[in-house]
Amino acid sequence: MRFTGWAANYIDERTSASTAVKTLGRKIFPDHWSFMLGEVALYSFVVILLSGTFLTFFFDPSMTEVEYEGSYVPLQGIPMSVAYHSSLDISFEIRGGLLMRQVHHWAALLFVASIALHMLRVFFTGAFRKPRELNWVIGFLLFVLAMALGFTGYSLPDDLLSGNGLRIIDGMIKAVPVAGAWISYLLFGDEFPGTDIIPRLYVLHILLLPAILVALIGAHMVLLIVNKHTQFAGPGRTNDNVVGAPVMPVFAAKAGGFFFLVFGVIVLIASLFTINPIWNYGPYDPSPVSAGTQPDWYIGFADGALRLIPPHLETVIFGYTWSWNVLIPLVGLLVFLAAAAVYPFLEAWVTGDKREHHIAERPRNNPTRTAIGAAGVTFYAGLWAAASSDLIATHFRLSIEGVIHALQFVTVVGPFIAYFVTKRVCLALMRKDREIALHGYESGRIVRLPGGEYIEVHEQLDDYERWRLVSYEEYQPLMVRPDARGRITARQRVRAGLSRWFFEDRISPVTQKELESQRH
Amino acid sequence: MADVHDGATSGEAAETAVEKHSSASPGVAVERADRIANPGFPPERLRVTDTDPAKEKAAERTVSGLFLMSVVGSILAVVAYVAFPIVEGQPETIRLNNLFLGLGITLGLLGIGIGAVHWSKALMHGHELVEQRHPTRGSDETRAKAVEVFQAGNKESGFTRRSLVRNTLIGALVATPIPAIAIFRDLAPAEDPVALLKHTMWDEGVRLTRDPSGTPIKASEVTIGSAFHVIPEGLTELESHKLEEKAKAAVLLMRLPLDRLNEREDRKDWSYDGIVAYSKICTHVGCPVALYEQQTHHLLCPCHQSEFDVANHAEVIFGPAARPLPQLPITVDEEGYLVAKSDFTEPVGPSFWERAL
Numbered sequence: 001m002r003f004t005g006w007a008a009n010y011i012d013e014r015t016s017a018s019t020a021v022k023t024l025g026r027k028i029f030p031d032h033w034s035f036m037l038g039e040v041a042l043y044s045f046v047v048i049l050l051s052g053t054f055l056t057f058f059f060d061p062s063m064t065e066v067e068y069e070g071s072y073v074p075l076q077g078i079p080m081s082v083a084y085h086s087s088l089d090i091s092f093e094i095r096g097g098l099l100m101r102q103v104h105h106w107a108a109l110l111f112v113a114s115i116a117l118h119m120l121r122v123f124f125t126g127a128f129r130k131p132r133e134l135n136w137v138i139g140f141l142l143f144v145l146a147m148a149l150g151f152t153g154y155s156l157p158d159d160l161l162s163g164n165g166l167r168i169i170d171g172m173i174k175a176v177p178v179a180g181a182w183i184s185y186l187l188f189g190d191e192f193p194g195t196d197i198i199p200r201l202y203v204l205h206i207l208l209l210p211a212i213l214v215a216l217i218g219a220h221m222v223l224l225i226v227n228k229h230t231q232f233a234g235p236g237r238t239n240d241n242v243v244g245a246p247v248m249p250v251f252a253a254k255a256g257g258f259f260f261l262v263f264g265v266i267v268l269i270a271s272l273f274t275i276n277p278i279w280n281y282g283p284y285d286p287s288p289v290s291a292g293t294q295p296d297w298y299i300g301f302a303d304g305a306l307r308l309i310p311p312h313l314e315t316v317i318f319g320y321t322w323s324w325n326v327l328i329p330l331v332g333l334l335v336f337l338a339a340a341a342v343y344p345f346l347e348a349w350v351t352g353d354k355r356e357h358h359i360a361e362r363p364r365n366n367p368t369r370t371a372i373g374a375a376g377v378t379f380y381a382g383l384w385a386a387a388s389s390d391l392i393a394t395h396f397r398l399s400i401e402g403v404i405h406a407l408q409f410v411t412v413v414g415p416f417i418a419y420f421v422t423k424r425v426c427l428a429l430m431r432k433d434r435e436i437a438l439h440g441y442e443s444g445r446i447v448r449l450p451g452g453e454y455i456e457v458h459e460q461l462d463d464y465e466r467w468r469l470v471s472y473e474e475y476q477p478l479m480v481r482p483d484a485r486g487r488i489t490a491r492q493r494v495r496a497g498l499s500r501w502f503f504e505d506r507i508s509p510v511t512q513k514e515l516e517s518q519r520h
Numbered sequence: 521m522a523d524v525h526d527g528a529t530s531g532e533a534a535e536t537a538v539e540k541h542s543s544a545s546p547g548v549a550v551e552r553a554d555r556i557a558n559p560g561f562p563p564e565r566l567r568v569t570d571t572d573p574a575k576e577k578a579a580e581r582t583v584s585g586l587f588l589m590s591v592v593g594s595i596l597a598v599v600a601y602v603a604f605p606i607v608e609g610q611p612e613t614i615r616l617n618n619l620f621l622g623l624g625i626t627l628g629l630l631g632i633g634i635g636a637v638h639w640s641k642a643l644m645h646g647h648e649l650v651e652q653r654h655p656t657r658g659s660d661e662t663r664a665k666a667v668e669v670f671q672a673g674n675k676e677s678g679f680t681r682r683s684l685v686r687n688t689l690i691g692a693l694v695a696t697p698i699p700a701i702a703i704f705r706d707l708a709p710a711e712d713p714v715a716l717l718k719h720t721m722w723d724e725g726v727r728l729t730r731d732p733s734g735t736p737i738k739a740s741e742v743t744i745g746s747a748f749h750v751i752p753e754g755l756t757e758l759e760s761h762k763l764e765e766k767a768k769a770a771v772l773l774m775r776l777p778l779d780r781l782n783e784r785e786d787r788k789d790w791s792y793d794g795i796v797a798y799s800k801i802c803t804h805v806g807c808p809v810a811l812y813e814q815q816t817h818h819l820l821c822p823c824h825q826s827e828f829d830v831a832n833h834a835e836v837i838f839g840p841a842a843r844p845l846p847q848l849p850i851t852v853d854e855e856g857y858l859v860a861k862s863d864f865t866e867p868v869g870p871s872f873w874e875r876a877l
């Protein structure tokens with residue numbers, strides 16, 4: 001105790017750390033299972049950093065050709081790049097090397113997955129609203145960077161599959177109008193595949209991209225602290241308070257423990273399940289390829305987008321080639337991602353709501369947003385499934401043409417269906433909530449009245465339970481009004497149209513008056 | 521600072537549940553006067569460990585038991601590292617090393633994880649606390665101070681007043697990154713990639729050889745229904761650029777019954793006795809089109825399922841590819857080996873801007 005006191009004093013006198021402890025130590029974090037998704041992302045990233053650093057001590061990114069002479073018999077004598085050789089050595093010559101490769105890869109899959117789910121949580125609860133729009137954009141950039149890091153890492157071992165992935169990237173780059181051939185040439189340092197790409201991707205993978213990622217995670221956390229966490233509506237919880245556990249000690253113990261849980265589960269999976277068995281694929285060679293291979297899951301949507309394009313889409317204009325079959329999916333995906341990035345600003349413009357929002361909404365209480373989200377998820381899911389079109393076809397004994405046509409339908413029409421169904425479901429759920437808030441829920445208890453008829457007893461909610469059902473925000477469509485000069489601007493018309501689209505169908509929360517008249 | 525709330529006597533805590541109305545515009549939000557009021561915090565429920573000292577003691581033992589388990593796991597991991605060495609030529613030793621090292625580390629991590637979470641849930645002070653939020657924007661006073669800082673900076677430097685200085689500075693800042701872009705030109709050699717993309721190793725008289733052995737192929741060896749993966753003669757002996765050349769020159773060789781083969785008038789002499797050679801590099805984004813269906817004479821690209829009909833000039837019949845696979849004109853030499861009559865007559869592989877020029 002004497003020592004801790006002395007050490008605390010020593011540090012504080014040199015860093016003024018006590019201020020940080022005072023302001024941050026008892027900060028309150030609200031609790032909800034869905035708030036852990038971001039934590040999973042953060043902790044799996046730490047696991048990636050640790051395992052990746054281990055790998056750098058043994059991995060050699062050179063593309064110089066050597067003959068394999070390691071202990072894996074089937075590949076002995078085969079020419080391959082040093083990068084592939086060293087990945088095999090990590091797997092087969094170094095104790096724990098295979099484990100670290102598998103930890104790294106499983107953690108990468110979990111990292112991107114948890115970011116994606118975390119984004120969906122934030123989207124569907126409206127946690128991106130003021131003042132958190134900028135943190136949404138940072139989170140979006142983290143998602144894109146994570147995919148880029150995953151792709152560059154996947155390419156490093158220079159096995160047949162990773163080389164094939166690069167071949168596809170090369171083909172897509174070449175399709176870029178005007179500069180495509182040149183960009184590819186500069187990127188690969190030669191004609192594809194060249195001998196520079198792995199060392200270059202290596203620098204991106206272990207230095208540049210992680211550095212940006214770490215900086216952005218830092219900014220994400222700082223804004224999280226400044227804005228404080230959102231909380232779900234509940235009795236006593238308001239837009240002006242935060243209710244939950246303090247950092248010291250409960251949150252720290254839970255979160256710290258949770259880090260070890262995530263780490264432990266990743267190591268458990270890595271010790272039980274093989275991932276990316278590069279020794280089965282062989283070194284990269286532009287000629288062979290095996291059917292039924294899959295990219296890592298988060299690349300699937302891009303691969304699927306390429307597959308869904310109908311044949312023959314290319315035109316030559318004045319001798320210059322426009323490869324629509326690549327440009328359409330490429331631009332389509334960029335537009336899709338950009339739409340996700342700017343959505344908060346669009347919604348803020350439509351509502352015109354300048355207040356701060358700290359209560360996470362229940363998805364049903366904002367039917368249009370939830371329906372838009374469902375449409376986006378359906379679109380993504382259609383593309384994603386298309387990346388496995390061949391596996392779906394062989395597994396269910398369907399024709400590949402049939403599967404592709406079905407998935408084209410899912411990606412094009414599916415989002416509209418998802419939109420309408422989701423919106424109806426949300427409104428129905430709100431109606432039901434209203435019903436329950438006013439009349440209570442069916443208790444399942446049937447009683448016989450003196451008159452002989454049977455009724456089901458309705459159990460009233462108490463005030464605390466009811467609060468969750470009635471405490472949501474309500475918006476109405478914007479009325480178009482002439483401005484000071486008596487004109488109605490086009491901008492206003494668009495905004496009014498959008499807000500009608502958003503808020504035409506709405507169900508108002510139960511009011512005090514309604515509740516009282518019900519009680520009499 | 522956070523306050524403890526305990527619902528039963530919540531005079532003070534309930535006050536935190538009163539909404540302060542902000543002055544910001546609510547936009548199209550509906551603000552009703554007769555909203556149902558926030559009922560304030562409900563009474564708190566106690567945990568068994570709060571009321572039963574025996575249960576509390578038991579939870580304490582569980583937590584430290586888990587931490588001890590973690591220590592055991594970490595030791596086991598080191599034991600496994602030593603006890604399960606990797607033995608050359610015995611692949612199963614790798615599996616065992618991976619499994620037991622991994623399980624030891626797992627135990628070491630999960631012990632801490634489960635222990636700490638259980639500690640926090642069962643034993644740590646369980647009441648929820650309340651903290652007030654404050655508007656994110658700085659107070660008016662702070663903002664006024666910030667404006668003053670900027671104004672002072674502007675006044676003392678003359679940033680807006682000395683517009684020549686400011687504008688030349690902006691110009692200089694815009695110009696500085698230009699060299700940084702220029703010095704990346706040498707990411708690739710000086711040649712023009714477009715010229716490179718338009719030629720392959722194939723040329724008049726170059727023999728078609730098997731991939732990867734490099735042995736030449738006699739026309740008589742190509743039976744109906746068979747398909748050969750082909751590389752140009754001399755590729756395996758290249759000192760450099762082996763993969764780059766292979767990525768352009770890989771070819772598929774097939775023999776079709778003559779009555780099934782549909783040929784363009786001007787390309788009748790590009791095949792030999794029903795034997796045709798097509799580029800193996802997909803015209804979509806460049807994967808090897810490696811799957812040959814000999815009944816239908818269709819070639820399937822495994823990457824995005826483009827299908828090419830070899831009986832009909834390798835036309836695209838399904839999938840995202842836009843163009844047929846380029847055909848390599850072939851014939852036989854005096855020894856009966858298959859040879860190319862020339863290079864491909866168009867660039868192979870994925871499209872690029874200058875492709876058709």
Ligand code: HEM
Pocket residue numbers: 048049051052053055056059087090101104105108109111112146147149150151152153154155156157205206207210275276
């Ligand atoms: C500072 C951070 C990182 C370092 C130092 C690092 C290091 C490495 C190294 C040296 C390799 C090649 C070794 C091998 O494949 O055997 C590798 C592969 C890989 N990395 Fe990373 N990495 C980092 C971050 C990431 C992130 C954030 C992701 C994903 C989101 C990621 C995903 C991958 C993948 C998928 C592979 C291929 C693994 C395999 O061979 O199965 N890495 N990384």
Ligand code: FES
Pocket residue numbers: 802803804805806807821822823824825826839840841
């Ligand atoms: S590369 Fe062949 S279909 Fe895409």
